[in-house]
Amino acid sequence: MGPVSRHDERPHVVIVGGGFGGLYAARALAGRPVRVTLLDRRNHHLFQPLLYQVATAALNPSDIATPLRSILRRAPNVTVLLGEVESVDLTGRRLALDEGEIGYDALVLAAGAGNSYFGHDDWEPLAPSLKSLEDALEIRRRVLLAYEDAERERDGAEQRALLTSVVIGGGPTGVELAGALAEISRETIARDFRRIDPAKARIVLLEAGPRVLAGFPDPLPARAAAALTRIGVEVRTGTLVTRVTPDAVWLGGEQIRARTVLWAAGVSAAPVTRTLGVPLDRAGRVPVERDLSIPGHHEAFAIGDVCAFTGEDGRPLPGVAPVAIQQGRVVADNVLRHLRGEPTRAFRYRDRGTMATIGRAAAVAVVGPFRLWGLPAWLAWLFVHIMSLIGFRNRFLVLFQWAWAYVSWQRGARLITGPWRPKR
Numbered sequence: 001m002g003p004v005s006r007h008d009e010r011p012h013v014v015i016v017g018g019g020f021g022g023l024y025a026a027r028a029l030a031g032r033p034v035r036v037t038l039l040d041r042r043n044h045h046l047f048q049p050l051l052y053q054v055a056t057a058a059l060n061p062s063d064i065a066t067p068l069r070s071i072l073r074r075a076p077n078v079t080v081l082l083g084e085v086e087s088v089d090l091t092g093r094r095l096a097l098d099e100g101e102i103g104y105d106a107l108v109l110a111a112g113a114g115n116s117y118f119g120h121d122d123w124e125p126l127a128p129s130l131k132s133l134e135d136a137l138e139i140r141r142r143v144l145l146a147y148e149d150a151e152r153e154r155d156g157a158e159q160r161a162l163l164t165s166v167v168i169g170g171g172p173t174g175v176e177l178a179g180a181l182a183e184i185s186r187e188t189i190a191r192d193f194r195r196i197d198p199a200k201a202r203i204v205l206l207e208a209g210p211r212v213l214a215g216f217p218d219p220l221p222a223r224a225a226a227a228l229t230r231i232g233v234e235v236r237t238g239t240l241v242t243r244v245t246p247d248a249v250w251l252g253g254e255q256i257r258a259r260t261v262l263w264a265a266g267v268s269a270a271p272v273t274r275t276l277g278v279p280l281d282r283a284g285r286v287p288v289e290r291d292l293s294i295p296g297h298h299e300a301f302a303i304g305d306v307c308a309f310t311g312e313d314g315r316p317l318p319g320v321a322p323v324a325i326q327q328g329r330v331v332a333d334n335v336l337r338h339l340r341g342e343p344t345r346a347f348r349y350r351d352r353g354t355m356a357t358i359g360r361a362a363a364v365a366v367v368g369p370f371r372l373w374g375l376p377a378w379l380a381w382l383f384v385h386i387m388s389l390i391g392f393r394n395r396f397l398v399l400f401q402w403a404w405a406y407v408s409w410q411r412g413a414r415l416i417t418g419p420w421r422p423k424r
């Protein structure tokens with residue numbers, strides 16, 4: 001694959017990944033004197049912070065995914081290409097794609113992160129993680145089919161195993177998933193199923209460290225654990241998973257029988273970073289310079305979840321959307337400066353807060369000097385997430401669906417699932 005237009009003399013900027021970092025970089029380069037190619041293996045931008053609502057049937061996939069082409073429709077200097085980058089040749093300034101290759105004058109690598117099973121890759125099919133729409137739909141399918149099977153099951157011990165869900169990892173994703181599962185099992189089972197006793201539904205959240213939401217300041221981890229316990233989640237900290245089998249999770253000699261096991265324990269940078277030939281950190285991320293460039297390559301930058309950037313407090317910046325968005329904007333400016341032969345500027349993160357929800361009307365949030373929990377934190381969470389969704393239609397629909405689900409306790413048509421036998 002060659003440059004997008006052979007007669008175009010403008011410098012060619014290639015952005016890999018249309019997630020938060022890549023998309024905001026592309027938007028900032030719209031209308032600037034460069035030709036931009038935005039490459040992604042999917043044709044949509046995905047609002048990952050609301051993925052678990054799709055996994056637990058509170059939202060539909062189309063509510064949180066928007067085609068990249070439509071977002072960038074009014075940016076004629078930006079071309080969106082569907083393709084997977086297999087390797088990067090930093091010296092030759094070329095990318096090898098699943099089909100063909102493409103050259104660049106400046107590169108922005110924004111390929112995000114995947115999951116790490118800490119050397120236990122064989123656990124992946126047994127304990128899926130939540131990263132894409134496909135994952136969310138697979139998790140939804142497994143949970144709903146387990147409940148359908150439980151409705152038919154007469155044996156008490158089997159039924160209990162079918163109704164047990166284990167979430168491994170007590171970070172924000174694990175906490176959010178466990179909270180939402182507890183809600184579904186208590187409310188949906190109680191209202192829509194006849195033979196299942198809701199008291200038998202069991203949601204277990206396992207965390208190897210001493211507390212959940214370890215990245216949040218006190219008293220929020222304890223508040224989150226208390227809120228989870230209140231809605232029926234068994235929170236077990238200091239527990240290390242040693243084995244996952246098709247119907248159980250093992251903690252040393254202890255077995256928890258469970259049909260649904262979900263992984264929310266580890267992340268690692270997109271595998272394409274391994275082809276760069278530069279040193280990476282333990283999570284496969286590229287330690288970048290202060291201007292976000294890859295060491296030794298002033299024309300190549302890495303942003304968002306693929307990069308390791310030390311904040312002003314000496315700690316690595318977290319893998320969250322605001323970091324990727326702010327880096328996307330700064331990297332666009334640095335690309336232009338580099339192409340003009342001007343000095344680039346250092347990236348500085350403005351931390352406006354972090355939050356995690358715990359079920360229907362509870363959350364924890366750090367906003368500036370304030371630490372919020374319960375309903376006020378949940379309202380703050382709802383406002384921030386809905387306002388950050390791409391597109392007015394999505395914002396409006398999601399808000400409306402949420403309001404309806406809130407007053408009616410219904411997830412309605414979204415509880416439909418596919419074949420009745422689970423694929424293991």
Ligand SMILES: Cc1cc2nc3c(=O)[nH]c(=O)nc-3n(C[C@H](O)[C@H](O)[C@H](O)COP(=O)(O)OP(=O)(O)OC[C@H]3O[C@@H](n4cnc5c(N)ncnc54)[C@H](O)[C@@H]3O)c2cc1C
Pocket residue numbers: 016017018019020021022039040041042044045046048049050051052083084085086110111112113130131172173270272303304305306319320321322324355
């Ligand atoms: C379930 C979940 C919940 C989250 N909740 C929150 C939250 O509440 N708040 C928050 O701030 N953050 C949250 N995050 C984290 C946040 O989504 C990420 O930090 C953010 O998406 C990082 O942006 P990015 O641009 O680096 O990568 P991404 O948004 O992951 O985008 C990467 C893009 O690159 C593409 N790509 C990857 N490899 C290739 C390749 N080889 N070739 C072509 N394309 C490729 C992918 O398809 C993807 O579109 C959550 C993440 C998950 C998974």
